Amino acid sequence: MHLLNPNVPPIDTISPSDYQELTAVWEASVRATHHFLEEKDIQFFKPLILNEFLAQLEVRCVRENSKILGFVGIADGKVEMLFLHPDARGKGIGKQLLRYAISELNATEVDVNEQNDKAVGFYLHNGFVVESRSELDGMGKPFPLLHMGLKK
Template identity: 65%
Template sequence: MNHSIESPKPSDYLELVAVWEASVRATHHFLKEEDILYFKPLILNTYLEAVKLRCIRIENRIVGFMGVADHNLEMLFIHPDFIGQGVGKQLLQYSINHLKVQKVDVNEQNKQAVGFYLHCGFQVVSRSELDATGKPYPILHMELKS
């Protein structure tokens, strides 16, 4: 099922953060509560402004969104009620076709996301022991196969 992809407005940011939090709680079981509380204001106040955002709404509700910068998929989060329904795949295909995404960094412990990106044609090219904030969550650096 294809839904229209749109650019959210700053007035949508609280809803995006709610989708982010619901998605993270459903998929990032390795994160501690204090990590979620640490990242939440960063998402709202810093990260959303640093990327080209696109989202999908169903019945006027944002159900998934992504952020892209420099051909990197920096974020892709789907509300847990819509995981497995093609929303993530549609956003990813849009990012590749329209925003020229070539790379994505994924938490190694998020096996569902790693499998999703492998299935969609990405391959692991390197690994970092720490995430970008220096926390001990290994990151897989993936690139789209040519």
């Protein structure tokens, strides 16, 4: 699988000093794509992303002029996060991050908010299939998830 898109900056590592910027990218992305979330939901998740979740993941990003445009976070073969700044959408960055996660970090699974049609379509287009569904997200909140796996 060809990883490098010459129009996309290379995949980069992150450090804890990047967590604030990663959280800002997460928030901008969520506000642009997760229209089913209310402000209270964003404020609930934001400190968890910053203070807990990022540290538990293998995270890679794409930067341009030292600014993070998007990132992917993997744990135990599962894409736990893939978020792009809204200004970076449609440029192949998400696809490059996902291909890297699959080929270099052995990701084969992802849970996607069912209400996030664009994300569901993105994963379907990139070789994933819906394997099951749950009514609640991982935090027990009423945001249905599609549990997807890479086509075998």
